[in-house]
């Protein structure tokens with residue numbers, strides 16, 4: 437199990453948090469998603485590849501900047 441940290445622009449409220457969580461939880465190998473709105477940080481625990489996570493976040497309408 438691995439922890440992947442992504443910096444995401446555009447998340448501003450609990451709706452955004454939920455949208456990102458839902459997008460990530462639909463991916464195979466994702467065990468846990470933690471969203472910190474203030475730090476603009478998303479931490480994903482699991483075995484999914486970083487590019488896959490980033491792609492799902494972008495598809496949900498947010499920008500992965502780091």
Ligand SMILES: [Cu+2]
Nearest residue numbers: 448449451452
């Ligand atoms: Cu929002």
